[in-house]
Structure formats: structure tokens, C-alpha cells
Amino acid sequence: MKSLVKEHIEKIKSGKISLDEFISEIKKKIEKIQSEYSPFITIKIENPEKKGKLYGIPISVKDNICTQGIQSTAGSKILEGYVPPFDATCVKKVKGQGSVIIGKTAQDEFGFGSFSVNSFVIPKNPWDKTRVCGGSSGGAACLTALADFPHIAMAESTGGSISCPAAFCGVVGITPTYGRVSRFGLIDYANSLDKIGTIGKTVYDTALLLSVISGYDTLDSTSLEVRDEDFTKYCEENSKIKIAVPKEYFGEGVDPKIKDLVWKAIKKLESLGAKYQEVSLSQTTYALPSYYLIAMAEASTNLAKFCGMRYGFHSELKGNFEEYFSQIRKLGFGEEAKRRIILGTYARMAGFRDAYYLKALKVRSLVIQDFRRIFKKFDVIAAPTMPVIAPRFDEVKKLEPIEAYMMDVLTAAPNLAGIPMISLPCGFVKSLPVGLHLMADHLQEKKIIQAAHTFEVNE
């Protein structure tokens, strides 16, 4: 697939298109997409202030990434009307490279889910409007799939929130190594797991935006002090890839037709010179509960600050602080947020925290070791991104919370381990896209980009 972004950058540079004309043209397109599919919570198109690597490229920003002067709610009513006083570091960086910020994309409330359910709008799947886009970065993937103009999305993943919607909407999503992109300005879900990443139509697009937003940031203590990389230069064919195929990722709950497509993709890479081997990642089944316990424990503390005093949703000051805070939180949070606050608070309570929270942190160590062992011998791990194709809205409604959580069964482990991963389309089941998931060791984004690019150009 050709990169519209690459073409566009050249056209703008050479003066073949006028930026003003381009912007007024995409404004109309964006409005049309919004009226049919609702990928945005807020649309606000801002002309670039500078020229740079992304000059004239429309960039959408997930709603949980703070944009100065533009409402940022993380999909929650409790932050309705909240206008951040500062830009997230990644937003500052893309603005500095001349991009056109076009608005804030829809997501599950605070990232709590896989269907992009929130207090405002729920995006519809570009391939079938009766189906979900996945989540939590659903708006980002939805818009990326629908845009027939150059565009890259800034998204975020805690437990699979980039890979899942990328797979469901048939686009490419990169979740970088934890700490590769500064989290400063990201409205926290679970700080030890949150990663800002990118969603684009091609591997090149995602790699380009990632190159701009990654890098050490003094404002984020967990930001990694590693040398800046131009990830687009890894958009090259590599025939010598060693692939591990973990049997746990092809288990019972995975749609057989999806397994077939992923196997086909692996064989395709093999035909291009790669070698593969089946392996076992024995900690996989423990990753999901460990991920949820850590994520909920952290989330429940992050959401404490929302109490109707300093920003966000508030009402008339009535009662003492316990009464007032409890009321505001009752009215401001959606159901899933409430569930996670309760579970997260429970998981870290005295008497329980050793068995839940601390235990989960220890299991995380084992999950990381599990991956380390594989990456000693292999470049990438290949697996299906999601166990199913995008479900219909009426199916989703009937799901019990635990069934919804199980959607993350294949993405929880790599997210828990903070390793980089990419999801890219590898075919269709029932006319709906399927994602191939490629993972690599910490800071080895190069390997997943090479492998993904190799597959992409030969599809």
C-alpha cells in the first residue's frame, strides 16, 4: 500500500498543493465521516504554526492526551469541559513539526474497555456500522481506516488499546516499548502500563509519527534515556527474520479462521526467507489477571483526584467533603469506571494487597522473563492480535464484564511486559479485517517494523 502521508509531504514541499485549500477540503471530509461514524469527541482543526517533518499532515489525538486549549476528557463525563492548561509532550512535538491537529478521538472512558464506549459518542466500525471499532483507541483506528486523505493518529495503549482497534478496523498500530514516548500530558489509566503509540494506514505512517513523538523527556520520570531513532528507515525488507509462534496464542478461544489467516501470514514470511518455530509462553494465562489487578489498582488511585473541586464536572457545594465527593463521583463516572474503582480499591486494601496487587506485580516479573527467554533466540513473536473479529453492538451489550475483559487475552501479556508490538491487517473473516500481531524485545521496534514492512509490501 502506498503511503498517502509520504506523497502529501512531498506535494506540500514542492508547492503542488496549497495547505489552506487542503485544510478546507479535509474539514468537509471530516465532518462527513463524523456524521456517519462518530470517531471524534471533539473536532478542532488547527493550522500549523511551524514547518517541519510533519508539515501539513493531519494528526488526530486520542482524547486522553492533553491538548492545550482543546477539551480533553478521556471519554469521561467527569472531565466534561476540561480544557488542559498545557500540551502533552507528544502533542508539543508534533506541533513543532508542523502537523495539523484535527481533533480528539473517541475512546472508552479512561481507556477502560475494548469497544470505545464513553459518555459522549461511540464510533462505528468502518467495515460494518453495526459493529464496534474495538478499543480503547477506537476513534483513532476508525478515522484512520475511513480517511481517504493523509492522516496519522496518536493513540494510547494500556493493555491492548492500540492493537485491538487497529485489528478490528484493518489498519496498522504500533505500541512502542514502555517509556519510549513520554507520558507527560497523558491522562493516566495505569501509569506503569500506559504507552502512547500511533495508528496509521501503513507501517511507514505509524513509524513516521513514532519517530517524531518518541524520545527522552525530563518531565516524565519513566521516560527512557535512549538515542533518538528514525523508525521510517526500518521500512525495509528483511528476509532473515527468526519468528517464534507461541502455542498459547492459538488456543481454544481463538476463532479458527483467524488462526488460519495468521498462519498464512507466517508462512508468507517464511516464503520470503524468514524462519519460524513453535514455542511456549507458559505464563500467558496468568498475564490477564495480573494485568487487570495492576491496572485497576493504579487506576483507582488515578481517578481519586476527580472530585468536583479543581477541574472537570462539579456541582453546587453541598454537604461535607465525604458527601460531596461521593455524589460527584457517583454522577460523573460511568459504570465500567465504577467497577474498576471498586475492584482496584479492593485489590490494594490492607489484608488483600499481598494476595492481589503485590502478587500481580510478581507475576509481571515472570511474564517479562517468559518473553526474555524467547527473545534470546528469536527476533519477533507472531500471533493473532484479537481472538475474534469485531463484535456487533448488540452482542457487546450482552457481554458480562469478565467476558469483555477476556477480549484482551492475547494483548495483555505483551502490554504487561512493556514490549513493543505492531498489529497489521492480514486478511478478512466474514468481510471483517483480521490483525497479525508482531512483538519484539524491549526497544527492538526496529524488528517489528522490518517484519511488518516485509509482510505489508508482499501482501
Add this chain to the structure above:
Amino acid sequence: MKVLIGIEIHVHLLTKAKLFCSCSTDYEGKEPNNLVCPICLGFPGSKPKVNKKAIDFGILAAKALNCKINPEIFFSRKSYFYPDMPKNFQISQYEIPLAVGGYLEILGKKIRIRRIHLEEDPARLVHVGGDITSATHVLADYNRAGIPLLEIVTEPDFTSTKEVREFLSKLSSILEHLEIFDPSKEAGLRVDANISLEGGERAEIKNITGFANVEKALNYEIIRQKNLRRIGKKVERETRHFDAETRSTHTLRKKEFEEDYGYIFEPDLTKIEISQSWIKSLKMPELPDKRVERFVKQYKIPKQQASVIVYIDKALADFFEDCSKIYKNYKQLAKWIVTDLLKCLNWNKITIRESRVKPKSFVELLKLIDKGKITERLAKEIIKEYVPTGKSPEQIVKEKKLVTIKGKKELEKVVLAVIKENKKAVDDLKAGRKKALEFLVGHVLKKTRKTADPKVVRELIEKLTK
């Protein structure tokens, strides 16, 4: 009935910037919410980053208090809701604090220190339309929120208010010597105290500001608990609040609902390894105990006096040394500081730092005594005016037209005159009747309008009647 007291002390560390953001800590006299940023206000998306200096200061304090410093520490989120907390959790330390297992010796007794840790200060609240129990709403000024606090927790080793006072005074002096704490700042030192009578439940008094209030709060609480016991009632386990105006404590909340802090590791910060080389790189200044020893050796003053001077506060010890540069009778200097100067400072409820007492003027006063220009008794009167005003003692003498004895010769004249006028008394004295001496001294003092030193007069009479 034996009293058991354990205390938690929170002190502001003297860093320039806050613990997790770069806002200034210089909050006194500033407009509300002037020294705040999205980080210390806990705005969505903001992230903390730890100030290394605060950890340096914590290490110094831990060393000075004989603690074991943990080689790897981390910060935790302590969750509880309160309007003074920007995030409704406080970044503090839990499982592995900065340091543990120390002690501080006071009055020949070791008070054990359980732990020392770092945490962020919450905001200052103003209760509008009443006090904490009756206000209609609160006003929050977050300028103070995020200032580094060093929390020092003792074992329940105190058995009296006096011990607590001594401990706080010495602790404060140590922290001042380390140059990590400024005791002159209001709200710079706050104490939570757990008090129980042996065999009874304990009550916790929260957030007592300043030394004097600690004493008042403890005294009140001890009496309250003793009285309850006397009438056969039980002390309830509860959190109480000290009202500085009524000097009494009141129930804030009963312990029926236990707050559960649900500590988790602070995921926005990293672990911190404290290596031996880090600890060694921090220069340890001369501490109060060493300074007392040196004072005894160098100035030959009694240890008891040296201890008082040094443990009260660093400023007083510095004052002594500044005076010693221009006044060499160190014994006299120490004596006057420990007795009359301190008495006057306490009477005026000020510290040496807050007063206008300066080495030059204080030494001027001592020299007036030495030269016999004023008597010690007169000096005691002068110092009462001198301490609150800082006026030159010579000036005070002039203004008050105080008669001073210009010298021994003048006094001799008066004594000789009295001897001449009181033949009978002189005879009685010669016959060994001691009362006669006092009679003669009294006459001399009358004539000199009490400006003569009775001791000197006594000696002169004895000499001149022989």
C-alpha cells in the same frame, strides 16, 4: 499513672523547589495559589519528578539521628480523600522508608526513632464561617502543597511533656545545624501525638503547629485522660484536634471507620538506590552534641550551660560564638545568656532570631557590669527593656538616669561615711555580730539608691572595719 507518648513530627525541608515539581517553596506572605503548577495541583496528565536535594537532606537527618538508611527506597501512593489533597492521594513512603531504627538522646535517655520518610505537604485550608467542625466551606491555598516534608516517627518512649519538649528542641536544633530546616517558619514543624495512660486506649492528636502548642495540647490531653479514669470512664480510641485558642482538644473522628490507605508503589516515579558513596558525598556539619563538647573545651563553660545554649536552637549557639569574638569572659557570657537573656526571650515569647538582640549591644551590657558601671541587679532590670527593643544598654542607662557607681573609689567614700555615722553597729560587727554587717550594707545601698553591688559592699565594709 504512667503516661505514654509517641510522636510523629513533620518538618518542611529547606529546598528551593517543591518535592515533585519546580514550584518555589517560599510560600510565606504569597497570594493564594500563586506558587502552583499542574503537577503540584495534580492536574490530569501531569507527572511528578523527585527533587534530589530533598533526598540529600533526608539522608543527612537520618545520619544525624543515628538511623539505618535503606539502600533502595521508593515512593508510594497513600490514598485518602481530603480537600487539602490535590490528588486525593499523598506521595509518601510506606514499606521501605528512607531510614529506620534510630534514636535521639535527651536528659540522659534514648528516645527511639522508628522511621524517617519523605512525603509531600498538603494545602493550607481556611475554614470559613467557623472552625473545622462548624465551617460552611473551606478555602484551599495549594502554595504549600508539594513542599517536601520529612516525617520522623518515634516509638512511644516519652513519659512526660517535658521529655517531648526537650526532644523537639534538640531535634529542631539538629535539623537547623544540618541547614535543612528553618524553625522560624510558621507551620514549618507540625506534630501528631499519640497519648495513652498505661493500660488504656490511645488518642491521637493531629496537626499541632509549633512547640508551645505541642506542650499545651499534651498537657490538656493528659489531664483529660486522667480525669476520665478518675470518674471510671474509658478513653476512646479516636483522632482529636487541638484548638490553639481554647487550648483544648476535641473529637475529630471516632475510629469506627478505619481509613484504609491502600498503598501502592508510585508508578510515575522510579526506585532510588542510595549508595554508600552518595551518603559519603554529603558533608556532615558539626552537630549539637559535638558543639556542646567543643564549647566546654574551647570556652571552658559548664556542660549544662553549653547544652542549654546549643539545644535551644542553632541561632543561640551562633549568638554565643559571635559574642565570644568580641568578649572574652566566656563564663560570664554563658551565664548571662542561659539565665537572664533566655528568661527575657521566653517572657516576650520570641526566639533570639526574632529578637533585636545583637552581639555588639549584648556585650556592651556585659562590659558595663564588668567595669562596675552598673550592678548585676541593675543589669537585670536593663535587660528587660533591652531584649524587646534592642536599644543600646548605655542608652537605656542614660535615658532612665540610672545612678551608676562610677568606681570603687566612689563607693569607698560612701562606705566610709556610713562607718563613721554608725559607730555602734561597727562595734557590734567587730564583736562578731553578723546582723550588724547586714545593717551597714543596707545603709550603703540606701545611699547609693540600690545601684551598688551588695556583695562588693559587704567585702568593702569588712575590709574597712578591720
Add this chain to the structure above:
Amino acid sequence: MVETSKYWKIDKELLEHVSKIARLELSDEEKEKFIKQLEDILKTFKKIDEVDTSKVKPSFHALELKNVMREDEVKTWKWNPLANTKHKEKKYFKGPRIV
């Protein structure tokens, strides 16, 4: 090893206690629904009991991070901290009373 029989369970009393700690009022309907859902969730999460972690250290992050600190320097933010709230009086944030 933790004695696990009392874990992975939730009842109304515990739920109410947790909701109080979390300052999150729940309706009776929500309570009923949550108890059932949380039971299901905990039943699934219980799986981690199988893992022997007696010799495992907890991972606070995916990568080993340490000693990230800043220098003691003052910087000022130019902004209006009260811009996002209605609850203000003079330059103060206004909040609910304590008792």
C-alpha cells in the same frame, strides 16, 4: 504462601466498605449487579494463585528503572490554576466543609 480461602470473594458488607473508602456512592441496583459481576471476575483472576512467586521480586515497571531525579531548581508556570473551576473565592479554591 497466602492462605487463600478468604480471598477472591466479595459480599455486600465488603462492597459497601470498599465503596466508602473509594468515596463512591452506589445505588442498591448497582450494588446487586456489582456483587455478581465482581464474583465472576474474581473467580477468573483467582488463577494467579497457581503461580509460585515465593522467590520472585515484584516488577514495578516493565523495565528496571532507577534514580531518576531532578535538581533543586525553581521554575514558574504562567497560567491560571482556577480557570477550570467554578468553585473559587478570591484567589482560593473553594471546597466542601470537613465535618
